[in-house]
Each structure stands twice: as structure tokens, then as C-alpha cells.
Amino acid sequence: MQKRHWLHAGLLAAAAVLTSAPANAQGSLVMYCGVQEEWCRAMSGAFEKETGIKVAMTRKSAGEVYAQVKAEASNPRGDIWWGGTGDPHLQAAEEGLTHEYESPMNKDLQDWSLSQWKAAKQRAIGIYAGALGFGFNTQQIKAKGLAEPKCWADLLDAKLKDDVQVADPNSSGTAYTLLATVVQLMGEDKGFDYLRALHKNISQYTKSGAAPAKAASLGETAVGIVFIHDAVVFAVQGDPIKPVAPCEGTGYEIGSMSIIKGARNLDNAKKFYDWALTPAAQALGAPAKSYQVPSNKSAPVPAQAPKMSEMKLINYDFVKYGSSAERVRLLTKWDKEIKALPK
């Protein structure tokens, strides 16, 4: 008889070993982290040290966190969602997946951070900003006999045919920022004309937003359109890549933070939220090789960070371009009018 039960016995044993209900007692916090691992660990470790609250941190890309939060909506597991580009945060806010909160730290924050907070109806707040631009491989550009590209228009040079990479806006927030930026900078018709011209030079629409930076640093492509801080990472490593803030002006992302609606550890989530907006917490990015600009006015700006003050930034409309209706419209149009074009 006992032989007959080997199967369930095995399952039961496995269940006994593995099942441990998620920590629910006071003094813990479940954090979904949307930036790169090293920064995530620095944040969760520092918070643990400071408050004694045990942080269970999971790192995922912003889109993956959004998908998870949405899937778990009926029975949320996470408490705080920290980091990652602003659009999925806005989307979650729009769908009511996140919690309204007004932090006492708000008064110390940059205007762009608060405008994100307003756009999200108090459900998300800006924690860092990064401008859009491109990185070019210095060796490849030299070999082609080109002057160093400085503007969006320079990327249309016929010599760069099949030598520019950018992500697919359907899969990457970075590339969607490019789409929205170009539309705001040049107007919708001219903007799509620009993208149509650029399409001839694009060798590949990558999946991940930061991938073109890596490709440019390796010489797999001459130019990669990315957030500037993604290109800075490789430049700091000593790779032959040079980050550029385009001369015509450019858009930017606001990395955000949201409290998840129905958080089981709401008080701790609020504690983390307040703490994450302090200058000390925001200074943790640079040592972890993340060179975004922090949102607290008195947080130190990393020396390697692209200087936002020296760039021409457009007045990016996060409310309009972060709404799902406008996004779906632009993405559908891009699919039809750009992606489907022959080369």
C-alpha cells in the first residue's frame, strides 16, 4: 500500500519543504525593483540597515513588474514598486493598481518629479530622470569618415545606412520615449517623416531599450539611440562609445516609485517611500554605476551623469503621452507607417 502512495508522499514532502507563506508579520517589506540589480541591492540593503525592516527584493524590468502587479491585482504580494521608467507606473496608476500617497518629502523635490506625481494622480512619484540621446562608436564613425554626430538630423546621413539601432517601441519604454519625443519636438507629421527617413538607417529594432548602447560599445552598430545614462555606463568602463544629447532638444524619462494598492505592509511601504526620497538614499545610484539625475534637490548629482542643465530639454507632456489611449494610437500608427515599410 505504502508503495502506492510514493507519488503523493513525494509531492507532500516537496510541499512541506518548499511552502512558506510570504512574510506578513510587521517589520518586513516586499519590494519590486525596476532598475539594475546592483542599485536595487544597494537600496534594499541600506534601507534594512537604517530601519531594521526586512526587505524582500525582486528585480525585474519595469514592464515585467507592471505585468506582475497587474496579474496579482486581486491578491497583491508586493508593497512597493521602486524604479523603472515612468510609463508603466503611469499605466498602473491609470488602472488603479497603485495607491495614492503624499510624502512629507515632496517639498524637497524637483518640479519634474512632482509633475509626474500629479500626472499619476498622486499614485507615482519621480525618483530620477534621464534624458534621451544616443551613443556612437568613435572608431566606427571615424572609419566611415563622418564628423561626430551631434543632432537628431545627423543620424539621417546616408553613410549610416544599416548602422543605427534603436529598440522597438512596442517592447521598450526607451523607444516609446523616442517616438513621443520626436512627435512633440517636430510635430506629428514631421516627426513621422523623420522616423520614416531614420528607418532606412536602422539595421535592427532591438527588443530591450538599452541593448543598442551595448551594441555600439562593442562596435556591432555605429550609433545606438538610448537613454544617455545607459551609454555613459560603457563610456565610464572605457569602451569607445560617446554619449550625445541631441542639439535640437530631447525628451526624458522619469524613473518612478509607486506604492502597490492593497499592500500588506502599507506602513513600511510608506516608510520606504519617504526614505527613498531623501538625499542620502538617492546618492546610492552613482556607486552602483547608475548615472541618472536624482529627484531630491539636495541629492548630489553624480559627476559622470549627463548634465540635464546643459541640455535642451523639451517640455515633455507625461499626462498626454503616458495615457494608454495615446500610446496605443501612436504605436499602431508606428507599426503601420514605419515598421511595415520596406527598407
Next chain:
Amino acid sequence: MRPATRLVLLTGWLGYVLIPWYLPEGMSLAGYPFGKSGTALALVLSGAAPWLAPIGVALVLASLLSVRQENATTGKLLAWIGFAGLVVFFAQGFAITLKDQGMPTLAALLGGAGAAQPGMGFGALVTLVSLLLLLCHGLAYRGLCRGDVFTTSSIGIVIMLIALFIFLPVSTILRSALVDQSGNLVLGEFVERFFSPTIWGLGCLGANTNCGVAWNTLILAVLTGVITTLLGLACALLILRTGMPGKRAMRLLTVLPIITPPFVIGLALILLFGRSGLFSTFLFDWFGVPRSRWIYGLPGVLLAQVLAFAPIAFLVLIGVVQGIAPSLEEASQTLGAKRWTTFRTVTWPLLRPGLANAFLLGFVESMADFGNPLVLGGNFEVLSTKIFFAVVGAAHNQGQAAVLAVVLLGFTLAAFWAQQYWLGSKSYTTVTGKGDSGLPTPLPRRITWISALVIGPWVALTAVIYIVILMGGFVKTMGRDHTPTLQHYITGFSIDFSRGLYFDGSAWPSFFTTLKLAAISAPLTALIGLLTAYLLTRQRFAGRGALEFATMLSFAIPGTVLGVAYILAFNVPPVEITGTGLILVIAFVFRNMPVGVRSGIAGLSQIDKSLDEASATLSARSFTTLWRVVLPLLRPALVAALVYSFVRSMTTVSAVIFLVSAEYNLATAYIVGRVEAGEFGLAIAYSSVLIVVMAIGISLIQLGVGERKLGRRGTPALASSAAEPIKQG
């Protein structure tokens, strides 16, 4: 009633009366036997959960039967009681979940209007199994499966597992193909999405644009399936049927890709053949061949997939080639056939089930593959990546993902039926009890040459790729700065001895979790897979075909979709297991089970039923037959299932990326993070460590399971009694 049934009943009472019914938060037993850690009986008596009462009634009724004789009437009653018990069990489970969810009308009917209950725990699990087994025993009493309770119970358990962990999540996700955000049925939108030109467009034929993603996937999968099958066959034939030198090294090299984490082969291919790759640079510097980006797209993905999946075909086919009875080939030669004729008319037809299975695996693997198209796809889009980005990308379109999943599922279904059609109902039995002797015929010369010509470059390429991977962990930046360094290994795997033994490398936590979960899930996968294969090939019961298809279903669903489906299905009661290690183990088991099933079926279809029948005639019960006769003959299949599930548990990305939690992070999720951050060095170093660990794991499995011993001439030191008369002869 048989003693076995009484024991099952007792277990049921144990689950109902003694073990906490729900999963207590934090495993605390405070308030036992009432409250959150209450037992079903206590909760019913205290009026906290009246809807659990009917389950108790079912147990009482079954107990009344325990003194009755075993006959068809008892069986009928028992089966009905078990069935009714299961119905009320699931009715209350799905009707009463979280507050304001579940099925309100049904909940009110069960006396739980407006009530909520947490996820089911061990008490519920034990009771559920007991009810299921009561049903199965009852059916056996009625004479089903020759009255064998082991067989009916196994069928019952396998069906239950598949229903719960494959059908439930898959139907959850497919439902979202048909409904919009607010839950309304939108057929029109579904049709529009389904026939979209981005899926079915044929632009690549004339208009110089990209073809629809469905065609891309199909072309890639067919090519991968055919090429991997042929490579696997060539390799198996060369190793088993020729005296070729270097066989051991070749065998090792062909198995290496299977234990390589995803992304790594793709990365290595870029470092070799990319525009600035080592090989491209060499060609450019020496022969002036212009650098190009050919690797990004169909050729690159195909190359990576062939490298990655041919070993699976090899593992399936080596068992099949081993199993072909040499006596048939000898008979052919005795009748005057040349080697080539023998191969064409005897060996080849006998290989067909193996070939079909190998092709099906390669085809389905290619369709579900996510890592290689992600790294090397370029503008060549396939369904799996498209689905992933429909879920996590900027568009956040789960409905679109579900529609694409339907297309993918359709292809897999078609492949499955095509395979069935091709194999038909012919017999491929060659391992019989009847003095199966003879020496394997050497391969015809032309087959040897063709095989060697195909395998040679493949092995060479694999070797080069692994040199790149090995080196990549020890140099600063592969492809740019080749200064030797140990930095990557120190970051990931440093151990601090100053405070005792402290694993302070950043990779250790995910490493230990991965190892633990893989070690737990591999034997479970093999067990369930082979048991299912045995039931499918050896037992006749209604719904067998549906069961076989269901086992392939989880394999066909791309990992990402399965991951999201698991979250959707198992984040709420009655089965609330997200965030635990259990959900990862279950995902591993049911995703990898098809390999156990396929290799089991391939192996079993070679073993003659007369062996089972002989065992049954000698009055062995089916469990004994399975354990003493079939399983020893299935060793290659067992090895394949164990190795594959162990390895896949350690290398899967897409299925688990939504399921990992802070406490249970996995190696591959960590590696993907490193790749995203551009830290190829650490990613490659970690992958190398995983490769070594998996190699050790595989050797242990092979050592533990041992080789299959077929009574054939020239096999020295055979102790089995079946071999004796042959030696005398």
C-alpha cells in the same frame, strides 16, 4: 473493501480531522484546531465553514461501505461517493475564494454567501487525494483496467495533476484572448487580432518587408526540427554503430549545449560571428571579406537553436538506436540484403517513432524558445518573443499575447497530429522476451561518411563556442580587452572565511535556490512523465488521446505565457502558491514532463507487451511489473527524463521570470539581469559555473540509474537470467 481502500479512507479522515485545512500564514499553528490553522471538522462544528460539511458527509458514506464485500455494487457506490466528494470539494474551493470574488451564487448555495477563505493547505490536499483515490478504487472494483487499483489510481492522479496544473492555468490565459479588460466577451476584436497581417502577412515573398510572425516561427521550427533530428540521428549512429575514434569526446561535446544556460550560446555566436566578432575580424583582416550582420536574423537563430536542441534529439534517438533488435538486421542480411538495403528497409523504418518524437521535440522546443530569438533575432520576429513583449512591453497588451498564444498552440497541435498520422498504427516493437540476440550491423559506408561529414563541423563549432565561453569568464571584456582576470568569479562566488564560512558572492543565493529546486523537481518530473508514458502506451482507457495531448500542451505553451498563466491561476485561493518555491517546482515539473513522456513512449513502444503479459501471468501486479520489468528496460528514457528536467530547471528563463520572488530567485533570472546590465563577463562566468555543476549532476544521474542491460552477444558480464540461454546458444 480491500485493505488498501481502507487505508485511503483513513488518510482522508486524517486530512479532514487532524491536519489544518488551510495554509496557515507564516506556518504558525496558533489557535489550532480552530481559526486560521483549523481542521475541517473543527471549522464545520464551530460553524466557521459550513460549506466543508458535505466533504465530511462523503467520507462518512464511504466509511459505511468499508465492511461490505468487494463487488461491482460496492465499487459503483464508492465511485459515486468519491466523485460527489470531489465535486463538492471543488465547488466550495472555486466558489468561495477572496471576498467578493469566486462564484457568488454557488457560494450562497453552499451556505457561504459573502464569506472568504484562504488558500487550501495540507489538510485539504490529503483529503482531496483520498477522495480521488476512493473514486479510482471504486472504478477498479467495477472491473476497470482489469480491476487493478494501482492502474486506476495512477490514471486518476495523472489526470488530476494535469487538469490542475496545465488545463486550469492555460484556460485562464486563453480566456483573456476572448474578453477585454472589464471581462466582456469581444469576439469581433479577437477575429480582427487573429487575422492581423502582422501575424499572417506574406510581405517577405515580394514586397521586401517582413513576413508575418506566424510564418517566421513556422519556418524556423520546421528547419530546426529537421536539422536537429538529422544531426541527432547521425550522432547516435556514429557513436553506437561505428568504431569511430574520439567517440567519448564527441559524446561529451554534443551534450554540452544542453547544459548551457540560454543567452550564452547566442552571446558566444555574436562574439564569434557578429560584425566585430573574432571570426569576422579574422576574415576581414586576412581575406578582405566585408563584415556583415548576417548572424542577426533567421540564420543566427537557427544556428543557435540547432546547437542548443540537437542534443535533445540525440538523447531521444540514442535510446531508440540502442533498442533496435540486431536480430532483425541479421535476418535481413542472412536473406542476402546488402548493408544499405538493410539500413533502408529494416533499420530506418524501425527508427521512425524515434525520429518522429525527436522532430516533434525540436519543433516544439524551437517554437517555445525565447532566449535565442531575443539575442539574435534582429528584425526576424517569432511568436515567443512577440508574446513576451506583448505582456511586458510598452504596449501591455495581454489580449494580444493570448491571441498569439492561440496561434502557437495551433501549430503545436498540427505537429502532434501529423506525427500521429505518420506513425500510424504500425508496430515498432523490437525488445521482446524471445532470445533477442545478434550483433548490431555496422553502418553502411555511405551513411557513415555522410554522418561524419555532418557531425565534424558541428562538433568543431561547438568546441569553439565553448572555448569562447570558457575564456569569456577569465578576461576583462571578451572581444575587446583580453587581459586575464578573476574579477568576474570573485564578484559572483567569493567566500569569506574570516567569519566562518560565509558565502558573500552576489551569485550564491540564487545559485543555492536553483540547485535545490532543480534537485527536487527532476525526480518528480521523471516519475510523473514515465508513469504517464506507461499509462498511455500500456493501458486502454477512455480519454487516452486527450491525456496524451494534454501532456504536450504545457510544452507547447511558451514559457512566458505559462508564467503569467500560473500567476493568474495560482495567486488566489483555492490554490494560492505564488511567491513560494512550490510554484517554481510545479512549473518545472509540468513544463519538462513532456520530455519524460515522449522518451518514455519512444522507449516503451519498443518493448514488447508480451514481457508485461509474462509478468502478469506469473501473477505480478501492475506495480510490480512496472517496477521490476518495464523500468529496468526504460533506463535510457529515465536518464533522458532526469537529465533533461534537471538541466531545464537550471536553465529555464521565460517560464520562471514572473514566478521568481525575493526569497526564491533563480540563477537564470540573475544572469539575464547581468546581461541586461551589459556585464557579459559575470554572466558568462556564472554560466560556466552552472555548466560544471550540471555536468556533475548528469554524471551522478547516469551513475545512479545505470545502463540498460539487453541480453545480447558481446555484452560482457551479464548476470541476467535472460542472457544465459543466448550465451549457450
